[in-house]
Amino acid sequence: MQAVATGDANAFRVVAEALEPRLERFFSQLGVPHADRDDLYQDTCLRLYRAAGAYDPRRPFLPWALTVARRVMLNWHRAHKPTVALEEADGVSDNQRAPGAGAEADIWPFARARLTSAAYELLWLCYGEDFEPSEIAAMTGRTAVHVRVLLHRARAALASALEKAGETDTLKKRR
Amino acid sequence: MRKKSNSATALEAALRQAVPSLRSADPARVSKACARIAATPPVSPLHLPQTFIKPLLRVAACCALLLGIAVLLRPRQPAETVPNLPSVTLNDFTALMPKQAFENSLASEAANLATDLADLTAALNERSLSILF
Known part of the structure; x- marks a missing residue:
């Protein structure tokens, strides 16, 4: 450089x-x-x-x-910014499926569909790009503590979404 | 508690494992980017904020600070002395003004006052009489 x-x-x-x-x-x-x-x-x-x-x-x-x-x-x-007319908003389907067993590669699209863009970005920077919270803080203009808290919330939200998706999957299988 | 931490660790591991691997660089794309960089005219150093404006702003801020400090620390000058007026007594009027002119002006003022008083009395009489009748 x-x-x-x-x-x-x-x-x-x-x-x-x-x-x-x-x-x-x-x-x-x-x-x-x-x-x-x-x-x-x-x-x-x-x-x-x-x-x-x-x-x-x-x-x-x-x-x-x-x-x-x-x-x-x-x-x-x-x-x-993607925009959809209000009349067509109902027609937009949520076509993200929950990752099944063994389909670990699907976890990132699943996270992107379920989490906010900011939470997903932080998760990607931490686990995808392997940056430390202090580096992410410098990149995103936050404090390191704030980044840690947001990461914790994002993980919790993702775990909860995965749990719910797993439950619905097992329910579907039982039927 | 332990179950929660285990699931968090498992989630982290799953996220790390699911990261797509890096592919090799696309030479065509790199060449395109390099060609664009070569085609772009170099930015004038005057327009680079990190090379010109920031140091200039720092210098200006330092100057303003020094000026402020200098104004605050400036020694105060004593107030200018007011020139003393000469003390004049009634006895000195004769020296300042000719006697004849003094008498004439006083006489004319007295005549004016007498005329005004006469006018005022006439006006009052007229009004009071108009109220009565």
Whole structure:
């Protein structure tokens, strides 16, 4: 990044290559459609390149890069807020199914359908990206204690939703 | 309690296990991003907030602070002394004003006062009589 800060665009290619899979997964997990991920990736790269001078090499790079990516994504979400006409709102179905036994890969879509976007984001940053609460706090502009509390609530909400879904599944099986 | 902590641990483990694995980088996408960066004109250093505006604001804030401190700590100058007016007594009037002019002005003032008094008396008589009759 120090080479990038001096204006070396070729040095940035290494950074962009390393970040690409990470940002792809980050955007896809946080609900960005496939068609828009390319734009968001390019915007993030451009911002990182321009802000390279502000990067402090004593701090870890990934939380800083994902903070930039998160801000780009929030701007995108703000500009593309999905809206449904009130008359059509009843027609929107909840097609998320509960994860069955052995289908552990379905837990993230299930969580996304059941939790608020903020709670889901925190869960993803903690367990998906493997960040510490202090790093998440710096990324999201909260205190570390607040992040811990929100994570605890998100886990509790998810556990409760899973429990309810499991109960309904067993009830269905009995019938 | 233990059951709850066990379920929380199991949930955490399930979340970690279910994280989709990273795929390899897409070279086409990386090339596109790099091409866009190369095509974008470099930002002028004047427009970079971290390089120009922030230090400028800091300097301005320091200047304002120093100015405020200087104004507060400025030694107060003693109030300017009011020039003493000369004390004048009645005996000094003769020296200040010619005697003849003094007498004339007093006489004209007395004549004015007498005229005003006569007018006032006439007006009062007229009003009181109009009330009575």
